[in-house]
Amino acid sequence: MSIEVRGLRKYYQVHRKEAGLAGSLRAFVRRRYETVKAVDGIDFTIASGEMVGFLGPNGAGKTTTLKVLAGLLHPTAGEVRVLGFTPFDRQTAFLKQITLVMGQKQQLLWDLPAIETFEVNRVIFEVPADEYRRTLNELIDLLELGDLLNKQVRKLSLGERMKCELAAALLHRPKVLFLDEPTIGLDVTMQARVREFVAEYNRRYSATVLLTSHYMADVTALCRRVIVINHGRLLYDGNLQSMVEQVAPHKIIHLVLSEPVPVETLARYGEVQRVDGLEVELKVARHDTTRTGARLLAELPVADINIAEPPIEEIIGEVFGQPV
Numbered sequence: 083m084s085i086e087v088r089g090l091r092k093y094y095q096v097h098r099k100e101a102g103l104a105g106s107l108r109a110f111v112r113r114r115y116e117t118v119k120a121v122d123g124i125d126f127t128i129a130s131g132e133m134v135g136f137l138g139p140n141g142a143g144k145t146t147t148l149k150v151l152a153g154l155l156h157p158t159a160g161e162v163r164v165l166g167f168t169p170f171d172r173q174t175a176f177l178k179q180i181t182l183v184m185g186q187k188q189q190l191l192w193d194l195p196a197i198e199t200f201e202v203n204r205v206i207f208e209v210p211a212d213e214y215r216r217t218l219n220e221l222i223d224l225l226e227l228g229d230l231l232n233k234q235v236r237k238l239s240l241g242e243r244m245k246c247e248l249a250a251a252l253l254h255r256p257k258v259l260f261l262d263e264p265t266i267g268l269d270v271t272m273q274a275r276v277r278e279f280v281a282e283y284n285r286r287y288s289a290t291v292l293l294t295s296h297y298m299a300d301v302t303a304l305c306r307r308v309i310v311i312n313h314g315r316l317l318y319d320g321n322l323q324s325m326v327e328q329v330a331p332h333k334i335i336h337l338v339l340s341e342p343v344p345v346e347t348l349a350r351y352g353e354v355q356r357v358d359g360l361e362v363e364l365k366v367a368r369h370d371t372t373r374t375g376a377r378l379l380a381e382l383p384v385a386d387i388n389i390a391e392p393p394i395e396e397i398i399g400e401v402f403g404q405p406v
């Protein structure tokens with residue numbers, strides 16, 4: 083096992099200030115604390131080489147879990163092992179084999195070219211010179227970095243910077259990748275590029291990947307398994323496709339008609355989601371899909387038909403009981 087988490091809890095003590103001046107004064111004399119249960123007893127294991135999507139709405143406890151796994155935070159309770167190490171011990175042998183990429187934070191030095199930060203990382207992680215050169219060339223190639231590495235970081239576009247961030251995080255060729263929103267703010271093309279890169283890195287080095295992303299395309303492209311949490315507790319752990327089948331009570335039928343059909347007629351077959359000229363989208367009960375499909379083909383002028391799962395965002399929203 084690459085990652086083992088048992089009964090993990092992480093509580094934060096936060097200082098609560100009452101409103102107004104009187105509140106400020108009272109707080110000055112006697113501080114009140116309250117406990118935020120960011121992670122409240124979760125268990126999971128991840129096998130080596132697996133890529134798992136870690137999902138949950140804002141504030142669910144994902145980043146906190148990743149920080150505990152990466153050794154940045156001490157758990158309040160529970161047992162965590164990553165590659166056999168206790169992360170918070172922060173042993174060098176552990177740090178050399180993991181990485182944490184946070185899309186919202188950057189490690190590259192702003193005023194210097196990225197290559198300078200790489201050099202610093204090379205020294206910190208004690209990467210031998212020839213191995214460093216080899217990995218660097220591979221990353222330049224995989225991420226199409228070209229001469230970006232020699233440009234001052236502040237002058238790079240967001241996408242270019244993210245590619246350099248990824249390279250910086252992977253120069254020591256970690257076996258376990260904790261990726262927290264690695265594609266946030268990137269345009270669709272760049273998101274796809276980063277996804278392909280993560281998939282390739284996983285293939286090449288059999289790396290274990292635990293990934294959070296609000297872009298479901300990242301998760302569907304990379305992860306067969308998802309772990310879903312909310313309010314610090316586990317809601318689901320298993321196959322993404324099975325979750326879709328369990329949770330979504332309906333499917334979407336896309337039709338291309340050969341001539342227009344009134345909406346009232348279409349509505350007899352399912353809930354009309356969209357009509358765009360001759361293209362129609364119907365929402366139908368999952369157990370009824372085949373029968374409805376056959377009826378549509380027999381009774382309407384259908385040129386093409388396609389049955390699909392509803393968008394993953396919608397399904398996740400149903401699991402959380404709120405939109406993502």
Ligand SMILES: Nc1ncnc2c1ncn2[C@@H]1O[C@H](COP(=O)(O)OP(=O)(O)OP(=O)(O)O)[C@@H](O)[C@H]1O
Nearest residue numbers: 094096118120138139140141142143144145146147
């Ligand atoms: N340093 C901290 N001190 C106090 N509370 C914190 C701290 N960090 C996080 N929290 C709280 O813990 C809870 C979980 O936060 P966390 O960042 O782990 O969630 P998340 O699932 O990563 O959310 P998001 O998707 O918005 O990043 C939230 O209620 C958050 O406000």
